[in-house]
Amino acid sequence: MGKKKLLVMTITTVLTMTSILTGCKGSNTTPTNSSTNNTPQVINVSTTQDPATLDTSKLADSASNTVAQETQxxxxxxxxxxxxxxxxxxxxxxxxxxxxxxxxxxxxxxxxxxxxxxxxxxxxxxxxxxxxxxxxxxxxxxxxxxxxxxxxxxxxxxxxxxxxxxxxxxxxxxxxxxxxxxxxxxxxxxxxxxxxxxxxxxxxxxxxxxxxxxxxxxxxxWVKGSKVILKKNDKYWDAKSVKLETANINLIPEEATRQQMFDGKSLDLIQNVKQEYSTKLKDKIDKGEVTSIIGYYPSVGYIAFNNNDPNKIFTNAKVRLAFSLALDREGYVKNVTKKDQAAYGLVPYGLNNGDKIFREAASEPLKEVKGQDPKELLKQGLQELGLDQSKQIEITFLQRNANADTRVVGEFYQSQWEKNLGVKVKIDTASDGATFNKMIMKGTYQVAQTGWGADYNDPMTFMGLFITGDGNNSAFFSDSQYDELVKKASVESDMTKRLDMFKQAEKILIADKAAIAPLTFNVASNYMQSYVKGLDIEAGGPSYELKRVYIEKK
Structure with a gap:
C-alpha cells in the first residue's frame, strides 16, 4: 500500500490513527494473547440496515460487506x-x-x-x-x-x-x-x-x-429486520487469533436508540455519532470508561441527480448546478447532521495519489463556481430545456427510509430548494434501504441522497464510479471526456500527470456538468466500551474488523 498521512488524532487509548481507504480508520489494537480473564467473549455491535445479500458476487452495500468479510x-x-x-x-x-x-x-x-x-x-x-x-x-x-x-x-x-x-x-x-x-x-x-x-x-x-x-x-x-449473529469458525486456518465466540450485529437504524444502548452498555461500539453526543462522552473518556477512534474516513455523501430524468429537468447541467449551489453545506453539517465536514468535491480526504494526499493537492472544484447565482442558472437551464417557466417546477426527492434522522435531512433539502430556487419539492420515501438501493440503480428516481466509501487507497475508487455504464453510476452520468481522462489516469504511472487528469475529470463531474452535488466528507467518530480490545476499523474492509477483538474483564 502507498504511504499514508496522519490527518486527525484524538485517540484516548495508546493507538495510531491513519486515514487510508470504504474511509478513516483506526484501531485500538492490543496483543491478541492478552488474558481474557474467563470473561464471556461476546460483542454487541450495530448496523443501520439489513444486509441485502450474502452473495459476494452481487453485494455492494456496507452491511452485506461487513458480514461477508467477517465470514470469508x-x-x-x-x-x-x-x-x-x-x-x-x-x-x-x-x-x-x-x-x-x-x-x-x-x-x-x-x-x-x-x-x-x-x-x-x-x-x-x-x-x-x-x-x-x-x-x-x-x-x-x-x-x-x-x-x-x-x-x-x-x-x-x-x-x-x-x-x-x-x-x-x-x-x-x-x-x-x-x-x-x-x-x-x-x-x-x-x-x-x-x-x-x-x-x-x-x-x-x-x-x-x-x-x-x-x-x-x-x-x-440472520433474523431479517432484527439482527445477524456471528459465531467463531473453529475450522478457520487462523482460529487461534480469534478470541470472540459471538458477535451480535443488531439492526438499529435510529441514532438516538444506539446512544441509549451504548450508554446502558447493551451496545459495545457506536459509530458516526453527532457532535453533541461526542461531547457528552468526554467525561466517560476521561474516566477511562470509553475509548475512541476519530478521524477522516474516506467516504462522501452526495445528492445524485438522475441525468436521464424522464421528466427532463435534471438532464440539464445548469439545472443540476443550480440545485447543487442552492444547498448551504456549512449549515447542513452544523445544524442538521451535526457531524462530518462540508464537501465541494467528490474525492474525500484520506486517499493517496502516489505519496501525496489527493485532496490536499487538488482544490475542491465546486468552490470555484460558488459565486454563481442558483436562480439565474435554473432560469437558463429551463430555457435550454424549453420548459414553461410560468409554471412552478416540481421535483421529487427520494429518501432512503422513514426514520426520524432521514426525515430531518430530507426536509432540509426540501426547504433549501424551495426557498433558494422557488421550486416545489415532493418527498417520496422508500420502504427500506434495499428498496432504495434498487430504485437508485434502476434509475426510478429523480433526486436522492446517497454516498460512497473507498474500497481501496486510490482516487480511482471514487472517480471510476461515474464512467459511462459503471454499475455504481447512480447518476447515470455519461461524458466522453470524463471517461477518457479517468481511464487514462487509471493506468498512468507518472503521478503528477495522473493528478492533473483526475483534477480535470473531477471538475467536469462536479462543476462543469454537475452530475452530482457533493455534500459531506465523513469524519468518523467511533466509540467503544473500554473493555473492548483489539478492534480495528479498516478502510476497504468491513465496518468493523472483529478478527482480533476480545473482551477484557468488565
Missing part, C-alpha cells in the same frame, strides 16, 4: 492498515506488471473441503457474468477479458484468471495496475464454491445455513 477469507486481509497474507501465503508479479501469481495456503471451507485456486477462478468469472449484474464489475476491468465478457463481447474462457494447479492462482492484466493488490481485498473476489452456488440457484445468498464459510466467523442466525 480472501487472498489478502487488512490488518493494522496493511494488507497481509490471508488465503494466499505469498505472491509475485512479472517484470512487466501484467501477471500476478498467488500461492494459496492449505485451508478449508466449514464443510471440510479444501479451498482451491478454482474457487477463486469461479468467483472472478462469476462477477463478470452479465446475468449476475455485479455492480462492481467495472472495478475489475483491469483483468484481461473481463470487460469484454461483462459487456457480452467476449467469452468467459478468455478472462485473464486461471488455476495453474490446485494451490496456484494466476491473473493476467490489460495493463500494469499499481493498486491491483488492494483489489484482491475486495469482497467480490472472495472465493466461491461452484457446487454450493449452483445447488442454491437464484436463492444463493439468502439462507446462511446453505452457505459454507472460510473466514474467522460463520453466520449462525
Amino acid at each position: 477469507e480472501g487472498l489478502v486481509r487488512l490488518e493494522n492498515k496493511k494488507l497481509v497474507a490471508a488465503g494466499a501465503e505469498k505472491w509475485e508479479t512479472s517484470t512487466d506488471g501484467l501477471t500476478w501469481t498467488f500461492h494459496l495456503r492449505d485451508y478449508s471451507w466449514t464443510d471440510g473441503k479444501k479451498i482451491t485456486a478454482q474457487d477463486y477462478v469461479y468467483a472472478v468469472k462469476r462477477l463478470f457474468e452479465p446475468s449476475i449484474a455485479c455492480p462492481n464489475a467495472g472495478i475489475f476491468y483491469v483483468v484481461k477479458g473481463g470487460e469484454a465478457y461483462n459487456t457480452n463481447k467476449g467469452k468467459a474462457e478468455d478472462i485473464g484468471v486461471k488455476a495453474v494447479d490446485e494451490k496456484t492462482l494466476q491473473f493476467t492484466l490489460n495493463t500494469p495496475t499499481p493498486y491491483f493488490l488492494q483489489l484482491m481485498n475486495f469482497v467480490n473476489v472472495l472465493p466461491l464454491r461452484q457446487d454450493i452456488v449452483e445447488k442454491a440457484g437464484e436463492s444463493y445468498g439468502t439462507d446462511p445455513k446453505a452457505l459454507v464459510y472460510s473466514g474467522p466467523f460463520v453466520v449462525d442466525q
Whole structure:
C-alpha cells in the first residue's frame, strides 16, 4: 500500500490513527494473547440496515460487506492498515506488471473441503457474468477479458484468471495496475464454491445455513429486520487469533436508540455519532470508561441527480448546478447532521495519489463556481430545456427510509430548494434501504441522497464510479471526456500527470456538468466500551474488523 498521512488524532487509548481507504480508520489494537480473564467473549455491535445479500458476487452495500468479510477469507486481509497474507501465503508479479501469481495456503471451507485456486477462478468469472449484474464489475476491468465478457463481447474462457494447479492462482492484466493488490481485498473476489452456488440457484445468498464459510466467523442466525449473529469458525486456518465466540450485529437504524444502548452498555461500539453526543462522552473518556477512534474516513455523501430524468429537468447541467449551489453545506453539517465536514468535491480526504494526499493537492472544484447565482442558472437551464417557466417546477426527492434522522435531512433539502430556487419539492420515501438501493440503480428516481466509501487507497475508487455504464453510476452520468481522462489516469504511472487528469475529470463531474452535488466528507467518530480490545476499523474492509477483538474483564 502507498504511504499514508496522519490527518486527525484524538485517540484516548495508546493507538495510531491513519486515514487510508470504504474511509478513516483506526484501531485500538492490543496483543491478541492478552488474558481474557474467563470473561464471556461476546460483542454487541450495530448496523443501520439489513444486509441485502450474502452473495459476494452481487453485494455492494456496507452491511452485506461487513458480514461477508467477517465470514470469508480472501487472498489478502487488512490488518493494522496493511494488507497481509490471508488465503494466499505469498505472491509475485512479472517484470512487466501484467501477471500476478498467488500461492494459496492449505485451508478449508466449514464443510471440510479444501479451498482451491478454482474457487477463486469461479468467483472472478462469476462477477463478470452479465446475468449476475455485479455492480462492481467495472472495478475489475483491469483483468484481461473481463470487460469484454461483462459487456457480452467476449467469452468467459478468455478472462485473464486461471488455476495453474490446485494451490496456484494466476491473473493476467490489460495493463500494469499499481493498486491491483488492494483489489484482491475486495469482497467480490472472495472465493466461491461452484457446487454450493449452483445447488442454491437464484436463492444463493439468502439462507446462511446453505452457505459454507472460510473466514474467522460463520453466520449462525440472520433474523431479517432484527439482527445477524456471528459465531467463531473453529475450522478457520487462523482460529487461534480469534478470541470472540459471538458477535451480535443488531439492526438499529435510529441514532438516538444506539446512544441509549451504548450508554446502558447493551451496545459495545457506536459509530458516526453527532457532535453533541461526542461531547457528552468526554467525561466517560476521561474516566477511562470509553475509548475512541476519530478521524477522516474516506467516504462522501452526495445528492445524485438522475441525468436521464424522464421528466427532463435534471438532464440539464445548469439545472443540476443550480440545485447543487442552492444547498448551504456549512449549515447542513452544523445544524442538521451535526457531524462530518462540508464537501465541494467528490474525492474525500484520506486517499493517496502516489505519496501525496489527493485532496490536499487538488482544490475542491465546486468552490470555484460558488459565486454563481442558483436562480439565474435554473432560469437558463429551463430555457435550454424549453420548459414553461410560468409554471412552478416540481421535483421529487427520494429518501432512503422513514426514520426520524432521514426525515430531518430530507426536509432540509426540501426547504433549501424551495426557498433558494422557488421550486416545489415532493418527498417520496422508500420502504427500506434495499428498496432504495434498487430504485437508485434502476434509475426510478429523480433526486436522492446517497454516498460512497473507498474500497481501496486510490482516487480511482471514487472517480471510476461515474464512467459511462459503471454499475455504481447512480447518476447515470455519461461524458466522453470524463471517461477518457479517468481511464487514462487509471493506468498512468507518472503521478503528477495522473493528478492533473483526475483534477480535470473531477471538475467536469462536479462543476462543469454537475452530475452530482457533493455534500459531506465523513469524519468518523467511533466509540467503544473500554473493555473492548483489539478492534480495528479498516478502510476497504468491513465496518468493523472483529478478527482480533476480545473482551477484557468488565
